[in-house]
Amino acid sequence: MAVYFLSFLVCFALRAEAFALEPRLTWQESEISLTRFQVQDVYNYSTLLLSDDNNVLYIGAREVIFAVNSQNISEKKQEAYWKVTEVKNEECSRKGKSKQTECLNYIRVLQPFNESALFVCGTNAFQPVCDILELNSFKLAGKNEDGRGRCPFDPAQSYTSVMVDGDLYSGTSFTFLGSEPIICRNSQHLSYLRTEYAVPWLNEPRFVHADVIRAPENNPDGDDDKVYFFFTEVSVEYEFFNKLLIPRIARVCKSDQGGLRTLQKKWTTFLKARMICHSPENNLIFNVVNDVFILKLREPVIYGVFTSHLNNVGMSAVCSYSLSTVEDVFTKGKYMQSATVEQAHTKWVQFNGEIPKPRPGACINNEAKAMNYTSSLNLPDKTLQFVKDHPLMDDSVAPIGKRPKLVHQNVTYTQIVVDQVTALDGNTYDVMFISTDKGMLHKAVSHDMDMRIIEEIVLFPDHQAIQTLLLSDKQAKRYIYAGSSTEVVQTPVAFCEKLASCAECILTRDPYCAWHKGKNSCVNILAESNTDRLLIQSLNGDSSHCPGMFPEWVFGC
Numbered sequence: 001m002a003v004y005f006l007s008f009l010v011c012f013a014l015r016a017e018a019f020a021l022e023p024r025l026t027w028q029e030s031e032i033s034l035t036r037f038q039v040q041d042v043y044n045y046s047t048l049l050l051s052d053d054n055n056v057l058y059i060g061a062r063e064v065i066f067a068v069n070s071q072n073i074s075e076k077k078q079e080a081y082w083k084v085t086e087v088k089n090e091e092c093s094r095k096g097k098s099k100q101t102e103c104l105n106y107i108r109v110l111q112p113f114n115e116s117a118l119f120v121c122g123t124n125a126f127q128p129v130c131d132i133l134e135l136n137s138f139k140l141a142g143k144n145e146d147g148r149g150r151c152p153f154d155p156a157q158s159y160t161s162v163m164v165d166g167d168l169y170s171g172t173s174f175t176f177l178g179s180e181p182i183i184c185r186n187s188q189h190l191s192y193l194r195t196e197y198a199v200p201w202l203n204e205p206r207f208v209h210a211d212v213i214r215a216p217e218n219n220p221d222g223d224d225d226k227v228y229f230f231f232t233e234v235s236v237e238y239e240f241f242n243k244l245l246i247p248r249i250a251r252v253c254k255s256d257q258g259g260l261r262t263l264q265k266k267w268t269t270f271l272k273a274r275m276i277c278h279s280p281e282n283n284l285i286f287n288v289v290n291d292v293f294i295l296k297l298r299e300p301v302i303y304g305v306f307t308s309h310l311n312n313v314g315m316s317a318v319c320s321y322s323l324s325t326v327e328d329v330f331t332k333g334k335y336m337q338s339a340t341v342e343q344a345h346t347k348w349v350q351f352n353g354e355i356p357k358p359r360p361g362a363c364i365n366n367e368a369k370a371m372n373y374t375s376s377l378n379l380p381d382k383t384l385q386f387v388k389d390h391p392l393m394d395d396s397v398a399p400i401g402k403r404p405k406l407v408h409q410n411v412t413y414t415q416i417v418v419d420q421v422t423a424l425d426g427n428t429y430d431v432m433f434i435s436t437d438k439g440m441l442h443k444a445v446s447h448d449m450d451m452r453i454i455e456e457i458v459l460f461p462d463h464q465a466i467q468t469l470l471l472s473d474k475q476a477k478r479y480i481y482a483g484s485s486t487e488v489v490q491t492p493v494a495f496c497e498k499l500a501s502c503a504e505c506i507l508t509r510d511p512y513c514a515w516h517k518g519k520n521s522c523v524n525i526l527a528e529s530n531t532d533r534l535l536i537q538s539l540n541g542d543s544s545h546c547p548g549m550f551p552e553w554v555f556g557c
Contacts (some may be wrong), residue, residue: 008016022360022410023442024509027077031494034459035075038487039263041072045483046467049118052474058118058480059488060107065133073481073490075262076103078138082107084125089142092125093178102126106155109147111163117141118161121151126176128153149174149184149194160207162227171207171226181205183229183250183270191430192331193258193267198239199336200348201270201391205231205248209292212254213300213323216282222366225254228326230275230292230304236392237336237348245309246277247289249326249397250301253363260377262384268376271361273329273393277319279304279407285310286317286404288534291415291469295430301325301400305434316413318406318444321400322463326397331362335386350394360386405432406444406451412437415469417479421511424525424537429511431493435459435478441482441491445511447539454510459489476527496522501537502546509539 013500038045039061047060050070057070063083063518066076069075076236084092084105092103109121113132121130128147128415140202152159152172162171167187174180179201184194195201217224228251235244250272250489258265277286279324286306295301300323307316338352360383373379399405415435422428439460444453459466459482468483470492478493494512499505502515505522512539516523528535536545 005270010220012438016166021406021451021453021454025454026456026458027495027498029461032491032498033455034246034251035072035074035490036487037068037490039064039066039076044106044485045488046303046485047107047110047386048468048470048481048483048488050470050481051112051473052472057470057488059483060110060120061120062107063105063109063421064120065110067135067138068478068488069475070481071110073488075122076508080133080138080140081121082120082131082140088125088127092127094127094529095125098433100135102155104155105129108151108155108159109161109168111161113163119168121147122205123152126153134499146453149182150186152178154178158206158208158231158232160210160282160546162210162212162230164212164225164227167254169210169212169252170231171205171231183252183267185252187512190255191257192265192482193252194265196263196266196388196391200236200389201272203234204243205233207231208289208328211294212287215295222368222369224363224365226251226363228302230289232288237346247277247287247306247483249275249413251330253537255364257376259381259384262381263388266388268379268384268387269361269363269513270329270387270391271393272391273326273333273398275304275321276396276398277304277317278403279317279404282317283537284308284313284317284407286315286319290413293416295418295419295420297420301430302326303416303432305416306404307412314412315407316411317404317408318413318416318434319404321397321399325400329393329395329397331359333393333535334361335390336392336394337390348392350391355382356386358383360384360390396479405446406434406517408442408451408453411440413442414466415482417469417471418453418478419473420473420525423511423539424514424535425539427539429539431511433469433471433493435469435482437465438463439466439484443479443493443510445509445539447509452509454508455495457491459491460484460503492524494524496524498522503543505537506538506543506546507541511537511539513537517547 044062049058055070061067065080067078089103093099105122105124107122111119113119118133128151130145130147159172171183174182212227214225235246246324256269261541286308288307290305293303335351339349413434418431419431419556434442442456443455464484466482471479472479482489496513499522503517514535520532
């Protein structure tokens with residue numbers, strides 16, 4: 001009778017869960033083992049860099065950089081303090097900024113420079129500065145280079161950066177007041193390039209992410225590596241009483257050298273497009289992108305977390321995009337132009353005229369080389385002037401499936417990382433870890449087009465907003481690192497060992513977890529042999545194979 005009742009509960013749970021998006025499990029801090037790192041009187045642990053090969057996590061905080069053991073972040077290895085001088089603190093204060101909170105050095109750029117050094121930048125009391133951190137001595141080299149264009153002035157300003165083959169690509173603000181947004185490249189080998197200071201190029205952007213996607217070796221088009229930037233900006237296409245925000249993806253080519261006359265020391269490959277994240281069922285438009293993660297597969301997938309500033313709906317969404325769709329927009333899509341006759345709120349319209357050759361904004365590929373254009377420096381002025389005047393694509397980037405992967409009510413998602421797990425059924429699953437502004441971490445998995453939030457972890461009991469999220473991709477021991485204003489928290493990707501019964505283990509539908517019949521416990525499959533016949537896993541939630549359970553068909557479940 002007990003077995004029958006348990007099986008009935010299993011069936012009931014399966015059916016009820018099919019319509020539930022709320023987390024099936026919630027782990028409180030007291031129930032699980034989380035590892036924390038914090039130092040007294042140190043704040044803003046918002047810049048993280050992981051060196052998985054060396055088991056080191058680098059943490060950029062306010063006026064200090066730490067190196068900690070990535071397997072146990074409570075173990076501090078080294079530290080390098082980088083404080084502002086009294087003189088700079090006073091200068092900053094006289095300009096109307098707070099001595100205690102703003103006129104300090106917030107570490108904003110933490111990028112690998114070479115095997116023995118990091119490239120670091122800080123706000124430095126509104127006079128941004130960059131330096132080299134020698135890893136052997138863990139001391140700054142004292143270069144104190146001008147950080148404008150590489151690091152924000154204001155710790156509250158948005159920023160993003162990525163190091164590509166020793167060159168820093170960054171999106172930030174170029175001025176004290178934050179009035180001049182910029183996407184630029186600082187290079188030891190290539191020319192300095194930046195965006196045009198013009199509203200059609202960048203209009204009050206809020207940068208969230210930048211990353212490089214390499215062109216496949218020996219690709220038939222002779223295409224180039226590209227750096228992508230993600231941000232929300234004020235629309236230039238439409239004008240209303242209130243500013244309309246639009247989520248954007250922009251890209252530049254790595255081999256861009258600027259123009260010879262037109263667009264001299266400016267990007268000749270800068271193009272941007274609108275990202276669509278729209279829920280057709282309830283006609284909700286998510287128009288603010290908060291974070292992006294690129295899953296770098298043979299066909300890369302871009303994941304973004306979005307909210308809406310329209311109608312104060314209090315909802316968040318996750319949308320995913322294939323790189324091929326993005327590239328089709330930039331390589332085949334139509335451009336926009338400023339409207340010659342303004343129609344109501346419309347300021348920009350589709351360009352239907354003749355497009356110059358080589359195609360404006362394209363990398364120097366085989367097509368351009370066949371026309372004897374081997375560098376952006378010798379592109380015709382007609383092509384360059386077109387790029388200068390038409391940086392915005394008319395075509396938008398639509399998400400995979402034309403809809404969000406997940407929509408959640410009464411939550412504000414802040415960050416996202418995505419892992420791939422090959423389950424015992426041989427299928428590969430994308431597992432999304434999404435943080436909230438209340439200190440929670442949601443784990444979501446899609447199975448047979450059915451998206452489920454299978455777990456919620458309370459990382460910060462005091463409901464601090466999670467400012468940054470990082471994923472370790474080591475095979476056996478994978479961790480998530482979350483940074484906030486007061487500390488960094490380390491959590492494993494799964495808590496399989498906390499699931500006491502086979503039914504509970506299976507019902508989580510967690511691709512990391514399986515029931516081990518020999519050990520009589522729930523285990524993480526990353527630490528086990530996938531060929532082990534003692535493992536039971538069902539992402540359909542079928543627990544009938546558990547010891548002592550009857551098959552579902554016995555009870556018509």
